[in-house]
Amino acid sequence: MPREFRKCIQQLPGESFVSSFNQGSGKRVAVVGGGIIGCLTALYLHRLGASPIILEKGSAGRESSWAGAGILCPIHPWLYPDSFTHLVDGSLAMFPAMNAMVEQLSGLKTEWQTSGLLIPLFADDRIHHRDQALAWSKRFGWHVEELDSKQACKLEPTMSGHVGGALLWPDVGQVRNPRLLSAIKQALALCHVPMREQAEVIGVGKNGQGDVASVTLANGESVEVDAVLLAAGSWSGELARQIGLELPVEPVKGQIVLLRDEPGKVNHIIKHDDVYLVPRLDGHILVGASMERVGFEPGTTEAVVNNLLEATYRITPGLKDSKIIQQWMGFRPGSPDGMPYLGPVDGYPGLWVATGHYRNGVALAPGTADLMSRWIMGEEPKVDLSDFRVNRPAVNIDKVGFPTAA
Numbered sequence: 001m002p003r004e005f006r007k008c009i010q011q012l013p014g015e016s017f018v019s020s021f022n023q024g025s026g027k028r029v030a031v032v033g034g035g036i037i038g039c040l041t042a043l044y045l046h047r048l049g050a051s052p053i054i055l056e057k058g059s060a061g062r063e064s065s066w067a068g069a070g071i072l073c074p075i076h077p078w079l080y081p082d083s084f085t086h087l088v089d090g091s092l093a094m095f096p097a098m099n100a101m102v103e104q105l106s107g108l109k110t111e112w113q114t115s116g117l118l119i120p121l122f123a124d125d126r127i128h129h130r131d132q133a134l135a136w137s138k139r140f141g142w143h144v145e146e147l148d149s150k151q152a153c154k155l156e157p158t159m160s161g162h163v164g165g166a167l168l169w170p171d172v173g174q175v176r177n178p179r180l181l182s183a184i185k186q187a188l189a190l191c192h193v194p195m196r197e198q199a200e201v202i203g204v205g206k207n208g209q210g211d212v213a214s215v216t217l218a219n220g221e222s223v224e225v226d227a228v229l230l231a232a233g234s235w236s237g238e239l240a241r242q243i244g245l246e247l248p249v250e251p252v253k254g255q256i257v258l259l260r261d262e263p264g265k266v267n268h269i270i271k272h273d274d275v276y277l278v279p280r281l282d283g284h285i286l287v288g289a290s291m292e293r294v295g296f297e298p299g300t301t302e303a304v305v306n307n308l309l310e311a312t313y314r315i316t317p318g319l320k321d322s323k324i325i326q327q328w329m330g331f332r333p334g335s336p337d338g339m340p341y342l343g344p345v346d347g348y349p350g351l352w353v354a355t356g357h358y359r360n361g362v363a364l365a366p367g368t369a370d371l372m373s374r375w376i377m378g379e380e381p382k383v384d385l386s387d388f389r390v391n392r393p394a395v396n397i398d399k400v401g402f403p404t405a406a
């Protein structure tokens, strides 16, 4: 991680987090969207002395931030520009302090753990990672090990004997999203940060000088504010259009199947071609996830679930007898180049954006919350964030951007 970025994302205090929070009598910031991005940024804003209010159209923490797998490493980071790795590195460096803070504040456990990430290599792989992955890891200092077939099967006994070898990143972590979100929500409540659910924002009002002055809710109510942070996940593109802004954020649906087996049956996150397995401590194994550009089409489908299961049994035949427990889906806030939009909106003083985190919103949450809260409170970022600016040209980057529409 570059030193400048380290400097700008100062770690949160280590001892009593509760006492470091003040009552927030300062800048009134309406945070639109109660997902991980909105909730965590509101918590950080509160810590900096602002008076945030979270406005959530449904129930907070129930959309993408609930549905995701919680892998704390991007899928194929070598396909992105370097600036993306710097943002990820910065954010992941903050994860331990953020996690300790919300666990301490809330009294709840998030099940954040270092389980490592393993990419098995087979002769007929569709996605060839090895060379790019090794080069990227070396450049950015991510510790990686090359395993032969025997070592890979020893680490993961359910693995197919056809595996030719594997790449292992032992330091990669994961978190149990719903638990993290519960802890953040509880921390917000205990810090008396107001959160209004069933409160859909439909407009942003300006004062005579053209500065943001209010938000309008679907029930006709107007809330007076000094600033607005648009963190509405997959709905951000729609809402942006409603307030006269072009933001190419669209939902990319992901389906997940939940298996259950003995704890320790799978030890690492296993990623192969388009499928990953994420083992939780209690024996649950998440198998994800599809990438579907089908708008806000709800529900899981038999075809996708079968594909995920077939891939699982091919990579790890030792899981054939695992119980299939549940299936669900979520809408990733997609962006054409796979990267988030972070920062102020030109020509719209007081309007800020933190959205489009796509496949990486949990990994990027601490960094986003830290950067955005400081920026909104008047502290300019000390790193170049131009690759994430709101008005960058929309270029669909093959492989990390939008999948082909159905």
Ligand SMILES: Cc1cc2nc3c(=O)[nH]c(=O)nc-3n(C[C@H](O)[C@H](O)[C@H](O)COP(=O)(O)OP(=O)(O)OC[C@H]3O[C@@H](n4cnc5c(N)ncnc54)[C@H](O)[C@@H]3O)c2cc1C
Residues within 6 Å of the ligand: 032, 033, 034, 035, 036, 037, 038, 055, 056, 057, 058, 059, 060, 061, 062, 063, 064, 065, 066, 067, 068, 069, 070, 071, 072, 073, 199, 200, 201, 202, 231, 232, 233, 234, 235, 236, 239, 253, 254, 255, 256, 288, 289, 329, 330, 331, 332, 333, 354, 355, 356, 357, 358, 359, 360, 361, 362, 363, 364
């Ligand atoms: C299947 C799947 C797997 C994933 N796996 C991973 C992973 O392993 N690692 C990782 O880092 N990321 C992963 N992600 C991505 C990650 O979950 C998202 O990037 C992240 O949750 C986005 O957070 P958010 O707060 O922007 O959006 P959301 O969690 O969707 O929250 C946005 C909120 O805004 C609210 N809202 C929308 N419009 C309005 C409005 N007009 N007024 C008020 N409220 C509004 C919504 O109701 C919603 O609650 C995955 C996602 C999915 C779906």
